[in-house]
Amino acid sequence: MDFNTQYKVPGTARDPDSDILPALMQQDQRAFAMLIDRHIKSLSAQSAQMLGDVHLAEDITQSVFLKTWQMLPNWQTGNAKLITWMRRVATNMCLDQLRKKKPIYTDTVPDRPGAEPLQDDHMVSTQQSETMSTAMGLLPERQKAALTLFYYQELPQKQCADIMELTVPAFESLLRRSRQALKKSLNPDMRIG
Amino acid sequence: MTRDEFTRLVETYGATESRWPDEYRAEMIAWRIDNAGAAEAILRSEGDLDKVLESARLEPGTDMLKARILNQIAETSEEPLPVPANNNIARFSQKAVAALMLFAFSVGFAGASFLKLPGSGEEPSYEVASSDWEELAEDYGMDEIYAWVETSPAP
Numbered sequence: 004m005d006f007n008t009q010y011k012v013p014g015t016a017r018d019p020d021s022d023i024l025p026a027l028m029q030q031d032q033r034a035f036a037m038l039i040d041r042h043i044k045s046l047s048a049q050s051a052q053m054l055g056d057v058h059l060a061e062d063i064t065q066s067v068f069l070k071t072w073q074m075l076p077n078w079q080t081g082n083a084k085l086i087t088w089m090r091r092v093a094t095n096m097c098l099d100q101l102r103k104k105k106p107i108y109t110d111t112v113p114d115r116p117g118a119e120p121l122q123d124d125h126m127v128s129t130q131q132s133e134t135m136s137t138a139m140g141l142l143p144e145r146q147k148a149a150l151t152l153f154y155y156q157e158l159p160q161k162q163c164a165d166i167m168e169l170t171v172p173a174f175e176s177l178l179r180r181s182r183q184a185l186k187k188s189l190n191p192d193m194r195i196g
Numbered sequence: 197m198t199r200d201e202f203t204r205l206v207e208t209y210g211a212t213e214s215r216w217p218d219e220y221r222a223e224m225i226a227w228r229i230d231n232a233g234a235a236e237a238i239l240r241s242e243g244d245l246d247k248v249l250e251s252a253r254l255e256p257g258t259d260m261l262k263a264r265i266l267n268q269i270a271e272t273s274e275e276p277l278p279v280p281a282n283n284n285i286a287r288f289s290q291k292a293v294a295a296l297m298l299f300a301f302s303v304g305f306a307g308a309s310f311l312k313l314p315g316s317g318e319e320p321s322y323e324v325a326s327s328d329w330e331e332l333a334e335d336y337g338m339d340e341i342y343a344w345v346e347t348s349p350a351p
Contacts (some may be wrong), residue, residue, distance in 0.1 A: 030273070032266070032269065035266075035269060036262075036266060038278050043258045043262055043265075048255055049254045051254040051255075052254050053254070055254075058255055062256065064261060065261065065265050065268065068265045069272070073272070093228040103235055132251045133246075136251065153209075153215075153253075154246075155249075157215070159217065159218075160217050175208050178209075179204070182207060182208065182210075182245060183207065185249075186245055189248060
């Protein structure tokens, strides 16, 4: 369906959701279903990666879409892209959640459960994934957000910086520090570096 | 590009060329080709971390979630719309009604207190209604009542 023929709003052309944005601003539920289809996977994955908890990520994603629905009639076109705003909301909600259950940071990753020698590639992969998740869980929340947005969401560094409300050099610095922290904590197990 | 610059960028963006930012990529690839030995050592170290990062990728399912969101949107849309933030008249009338109710309550409370409570220093009343006197007189006789009043201590 071409929503542009039904609703017209100037200043929406550079937004990747510009084709449905005018309809969204009128709270058209069919357009909103399309918006969900476009972004639900990446927003859920972003929250899951940051929180390390798929169920909590679902709740956050649901809240992000609800906030978006409520905000849409007041959306100011021509400023930010809608998806950038949604990612920012998701990032901030995840940061709030992580601060609520902040872990005690240590210099090393906790001992892995069971010290038997690894048997095969699958086990190595599973072990790596678990150790990596633990190491990610120990990172400060903003470093975790930077890694998630750049590596897992595969967003350009400018967009990551925009979502985190940082300058590009500040985001680069945060990203580099997060990789270094991760390498440091993984080094004993993974022999990285 | 210097070795330090190449190292710093790979330490930031990883070893995968496709993930290098557009504005650096051409220069980084050129440096890697010109300095194959040095570049390989830097890229190997960061490439290992890239692989481990990839192993922890989460991809949650979203089939039920979409239905949940749409249901919630539908429920929200059926609720009455909240008063717009810029509707000054509506906001003023709400405040005025609240202030009026508070004023009426205060006046009522103060009036009730004034009527019911004795003033400070005022003696409690021991007055007896005339109908009560008649009942007492019938039950006890006036002489007995006068004798009781005279012998009772003053309140």
